[in-house]
Amino acid sequence: MTAPSSAAAKATVPCAQCRALNRVDLARVADGPRCAKCRAPLALDHPVPVRDADFARVVADSPVPVLVDFYADWCGPCKAMAPQLDAFAQRHAGAVLVAKLDTDANPDTSMKFGIRSIPTLAVFVGGREAAREVGAVPAARLEALVARARTTSAG
Known part of the structure; x- marks a missing residue:
């Protein structure tokens, strides 16, 4: 999968440091985008943490598929998946946005999507x-x- 090349390929992602939402050009992920507010790196080659407050916007604004890992810190299988998700995010940076949502800390989104396991x-x-x-x-x-x-989704 390759990164989008059009000017419209901008996704909204939260900063892991200050939680500010940023518009990021996915065709320029390799340039190392930074948060507009705190200047922290926006590492889109790793899963991006999302919360109830920004989940809908992140998912709706993405021009590329968003793979969301609904997880919990105490979950053994979730921990086992983490390296694979990191590697997937690195392989598909700019072509797929990988996000993670802690189900314990974000019960509203978890309930909305019927996350039971x-x-x-x-x-x-x-x-x-x-x-x-x-x-x-x-x-x-x-x-x-x-x-x-x-x-x-194409059909």
Whole structure:
């Protein structure tokens, strides 16, 4: 998957440091975008932490699929998935936005999407959920999940 090249390929992402929302040109992820407020790096080659307050905007504003990891810090399978999600985010930086939402700290979004088991991985395309996997999955299933979401949303 390649990064979008159009000028309209801007996603809204929260800064992990100050939580300010930033518009980021996904075609320029390799340039190392920084938060407009605190100047901290916006590391889009790693999962971006989202919260109830910014989840809807991040998912709706993304021109690329958003793979969301619904997790909890105490969850063993969630911890086992973390390295795979990091690697996936690095491989697809600019082409897929990888986000993570702590279900314990963000119960509203978790309830809205009926998250009953963790980890739950959901892909959003055009602001809508297009595919979901429950449980820890191998890297190939992550790739297939995003491919399935793209196919589902195109139809």
